[in-house]
Amino acid sequence: MDTQREAYKIEAYELLAELETSLLELEQSPDDTALVDRVFRAMHTIKGSGAMFGFDEIAAFTHDVETVFDRVRDGRIPVTTHLVNLALLARDHIKGLLDGGAEAEANDPDKGAGILAGFRALLSPDDASMPDETDPLSNPAPAAPASPTPVREQMFRIQFTPYDDLFRNGTNPLALIDELAGLGPCRVIGYTDRLPEPALFDPESCYLHWEILLTTGRGIDAIKDVFIFAEDACDLAIEPIDEPETEDRPSPRLGEILVARGDVAPEAVETALHRQKRLGELLVESRTVSPEQVGAALAEQAFVQETRQRREQQSSSGSVRVAAEKLDALVNLVGELVTVQARLSQKATADRDPELLAITEVVERLTAELRDHVLSVRMLPIETAFAKLRRLVRDLSGELGKRIQLHTEGGETELDKTVIEQLNDPLVHILRNSIDHGIETPEKRGAAGKSEQGTIRIHAEHSGANVLIHIQDDGAGIDPQQIRRKAIEKGLLSPEADKSDKELLQMIFLPGFSTAGAVTSVSGRGVGMDVVKRSLETLRGSIDLTSRKGRGTAITLKLPLTLAIIDGLLVELGDEKFVLPLAAIESCVELTRKHVADAHGRNILNIRGQIVPYLPLRERFGIEGTPPAIEQVVINQLDGQQVGIVVDRVIGEHQIVIKTMNTLYKDVQEISGATILGDGSVALILDVQKLLHELDDAAVAA
Amino acid sequence: MPIESRTLDHGRTVFVRGALSIWEAADTWRTLLPLLSSPDPLTVDLSEVESCDGAGLQIICQIARAAGLPDAAITLGPPSPSVTAALVRAGLVLEPFSNRAQET
Numbered sequence: 001m002d003t004q005r006e007a008y009k010i011e012a013y014e015l016l017a018e019l020e021t022s023l024l025e026l027e028q029s030p031d032d033t034a035l036v037d038r039v040f041r042a043m044h045t046i047k048g049s050g051a052m053f054g055f056d057e058i059a060a061f062t063h064d065v066e067t068v069f070d071r072v073r074d075g076r077i078p079v080t081t082h083l084v085n086l087a088l089l090a091r092d093h094i095k096g097l098l099d100g101g102a103e104a105e106a107n108d109p110d111k112g113a114g115i116l117a118g119f120r121a122l123l124s125p126d127d128a129s130m131p132d133e134t135d136p137l138s139n140p141a142p143a144a145p146a147s148p149t150p151v152r153e154q155m156f157r158i159q160f161t162p163y164d165d166l167f168r169n170g171t172n173p174l175a176l177i178d179e180l181a182g183l184g185p186c187r188v189i190g191y192t193d194r195l196p197e198p199a200l201f202d203p204e205s206c207y208l209h210w211e212i213l214l215t216t217g218r219g220i221d222a223i224k225d226v227f228i229f230a231e232d233a234c235d236l237a238i239e240p241i242d243e244p245e246t247e248d249r250p251s252p253r254l255g256e257i258l259v260a261r262g263d264v265a266p267e268a269v270e271t272a273l274h275r276q277k278r279l280g281e282l283l284v285e286s287r288t289v290s291p292e293q294v295g296a297a298l299a300e301q302a303f304v305q306e307t308r309q310r311r312e313q314q315s316s317s318g319s320v321r322v323a324a325e326k327l328d329a330l331v332n333l334v335g336e337l338v339t340v341q342a343r344l345s346q347k348a349t350a351d352r353d354p355e356l357l358a359i360t361e362v363v364e365r366l367t368a369e370l371r372d373h374v375l376s377v378r379m380l381p382i383e384t385a386f387a388k389l390r391r392l393v394r395d396l397s398g399e400l401g402k403r404i405q406l407h408t409e410g411g412e413t414e415l416d417k418t419v420i421e422q423l424n425d426p427l428v429h430i431l432r433n434s435i436d437h438g439i440e441t442p443e444k445r446g447a448a449g450k451s452e453q454g455t456i457r458i459h460a461e462h463s464g465a466n467v468l469i470h471i472q473d474d475g476a477g478i479d480p481q482q483i484r485r486k487a488i489e490k491g492l493l494s495p496e497a498d499k500s501d502k503e504l505l506q507m508i509f510l511p512g513f514s515t516a517g518a519v520t521s522v523s524g525r526g527v528g529m530d531v532v533k534r535s536l537e538t539l540r541g542s543i544d545l546t547s548r549k550g551r552g553t554a555i556t557l558k559l560p561l562t563l564a565i566i567d568g569l570l571v572e573l574g575d576e577k578f579v580l581p582l583a584a585i586e587s588c589v590e591l592t593r594k595h596v597a598d599a600h601g602r603n604i605l606n607i608r609g610q611i612v613p614y615l616p617l618r619e620r621f622g623i624e625g626t627p628p629a630i631e632q633v634v635i636n637q638l639d640g641q642q643v644g645i646v647v648d649r650v651i652g653e654h655q656i657v658i659k660t661m662n663t664l665y666k667d668v669q670e671i672s673g674a675t676i677l678g679d680g681s682v683a684l685i686l687d688v689q690k691l692l693h694e695l696d697d698a699a700v701a702a
Numbered sequence: 703m704p705i706e707s708r709t710l711d712h713g714r715t716v717f718v719r720g721a722l723s724i725w726e727a728a729d730t731w732r733t734l735l736p737l738l739s740s741p742d743p744l745t746v747d748l749s750e751v752e753s754c755d756g757a758g759l760q761i762i763c764q765i766a767r768a769a770g771l772p773d774a775a776i777t778l779g780p781p782s783p784s785v786t787a788a789l790v791r792a793g794l795v796l797e798p799f800s801n802r803a804q805e806t
Contacts, residue, residue: 074784074787074788076753076784078783167724167727167757174756177792178791187793195760195763198768203757203761204727204757208760208794
């Protein structure tokens with residue numbers, strides 16, 4: 001049961017995420033009935049499965065919310081911002097209950113009651129006094145249980161032809177159709193051909209009849225159960241129309257469907273096919289079938305195709321749920337394998353055994369393939385991070401009385417799961433800044449000749465081994481002179497200092513720097529962009545900012561695709577080996593004693609006319625011994641500038657499996673991790689950004 | 703009162719209000735039938751229908767059918783959200799409504 005409860009929780013979290021997205025879309029498109037259905041279905045499943053697996057608090061709470069959305073489906077309650085607000089609060093409350101269990105509810109019993117009171121106020125007195133037939137605690141809703149076992153879906157054609165006394169028996173055919181819709185995706189085709197002339201029409205007799213195409217994993221018995229109280233008042237034919245095992249066949253053609261439905265003889269189809277017009281037109285012209293029959297057959301054809309496409313998507317998007325910890329363990333094992341493979345390569349090269357070398361090459365190729373596949377399994381679309389931002393923009397802009405639209409592009413761009421998880425806070429920080437300080441109030445925007453609604457665009461794209469995320473707003477922008485004043489005020493800049501606008505903008509990344517005029521609950525506490533920058537550097541990423549006063553701000557985040565295995569350059573200093581991440585390296589040049597003498601003691605180098613500062617690592621780490629006569633300078637690109645790191649020797653490129661360091665080393669800023677080399681020795685991975693910042697700071701001080 | 707018939711400048715208008723279900727079907731149809739059969743211009747306003755079941759849908763189908771006849775002088779006003787939702791649930795596509803959807 002515990003496993004099932006866990007499965008329910010996982011599914012409920014997914015449903016809540018989907019619910020949030022649907023509600024935000026619904027607010028933009030209140031007339032979209034498909035969105036209302038999606039919200040209703042999510043609530044229905046959360047409630048039904050919740051009751052089934054003992055989450056009684058959740059089931060009871062969701063019941064009233066679901067009732068309101070049922071009325072919305074009927075068109076009795078309109079979709080308003082108030083309703084969406086309430087539904088979002090309800091969603092948060094359900095999430096709280098899932099996170100903290102019943103104790104959370106006990107801690108804050110009024111919160112849920114307050115939300116429910118809001119929903120009940122939307123119901124009319126008739127609704128409120130309705131008998132509670134669907135009490136989730138006594139009668140769980142017929143929602144699909146959160147079973148971890150996948151069920152086999154099947155398509156059915158249901159021909160439902162009520163007798164004329166169906167209404168008088170107290171049966172509402174729409175309720176039966178709704179129940180069918182609860183079993184799975186369906187297409188309903190209503191027929192009016194039995195309606196008599198007005199003079200002969202008895203309004204209490206049923207003339208309508210239906211054909212319903214349904215895909216469900218609940219089996220034919222579940223469909224029969226829907227009609228259990230109406231079977232004496234209708235003709236009912238339920239036929240499976242598409243077996244899963246026949247899916248490699250092409251979709252049935254129109255003629256095949258009409259013949260299978262008994263609407264037309266095979267010979268009539270053959271005769272029609274010999275002529276040149278479209279089959280449907282020909283059969284209608286020859287009065288073999290009615291236009292309605294052709295329409296229904298075409299609808300069936302489309303439904304079969306759609307269902308197959310959906311199944312294909314489901315199977316290709318992976319139907320196996322694997323715990324994140326298992327994936328992490330797999331990545332670790334692959335890391336070990338890469339290390340062992342490096343040792344094997346080293347041994348084979350040293351022994352010069354042709355047979356061993358041949359085997360090593362194969363192992364090397366297979367390890368690389370395995371590594372790529374395992375890493376790709378951990379990749380998630382960045383949309384998962386974007387989805388949370390939509391709610392943030394909506395809630396914050398409402399709170400601040402601003403009108404802001406969020407556009408996202410490139411949500412399908414994939415990044416390592418760990419990177420996405422750690423990216424969330426920096427993104428939230430940037431957006432909060434943009435909403436609070438960037439985008440102006442509608443009045444100010446109007447006065448500045450801008451549209452009253454501000455826009456924030458987020459665009460993600462691949463760029464080599466990195467992902468770039470551009471965040472752009474059309475707000476007030478940042479005034480470099482205001483930064484200058486603030487920096488002088490805080491003692492971060494001397495009044496005489498000559499700084500370009502670009503350099504001044506970079507100062508907002510300094511710790512404790514904030515240009516906010518007022519501290520608000522949203523941002524402006526002076527713990528902003530420096531934290532963002534530090535978080536990104538922890539991810540081995542970087543941040544770039546440009547801004548134009550009155551026009552807006554653009555921020556670009558550069559992130560590595562993965563944090564587990566990187567390409568690195570192995571270098572040597574005395575007996576010690578270090579790794580420099582390859583992503584930022586531009587080139588390597590030699591440093592002779594003559595170069596050092598020519599620079600008159602300053603750590604600079606002239607590379608093709610460019611003056612490049614460098615950091616002698618031997619000196620920095622206090623490594624004893626004499627450096628070689630010709631040292632190597634590894635040139636890195638940092639914030640658009642070239643800077644060098646001097647090492648004794650460059651060994652070469654290596655696949656580096658990153659191992660985190662013991663907490664003992666947490667204060668050693670310049671080291672971001674360690675790796676095990678082929679010979680079993682350990683090499684420290686240098687954090688080039690931090691190392692070179694020191695160089696920058698030293699240069700500024702000088 | 704679920705159904706009200708008024709003569710306005712451009713002819714007679716019938717307002718159908720509240721529930722349109724099996725309980726109101728007979729009365730509603732009794733009022734509508736002579737009007738639908740008459741050659742005089744008629745507008746049927748369904749914008750205030752609050753709920754609609756299968757029987758209600760049949761009446762709406764009859765009105766739509768009458769409005770679709772070649773010489774008909776019957777106009778259907780915009781349907782209420784309840785009517786639209788019921789038509790969608792029942793998989794019914796009625797010509798006067800679908801034309802209006804295309805126009806907008």
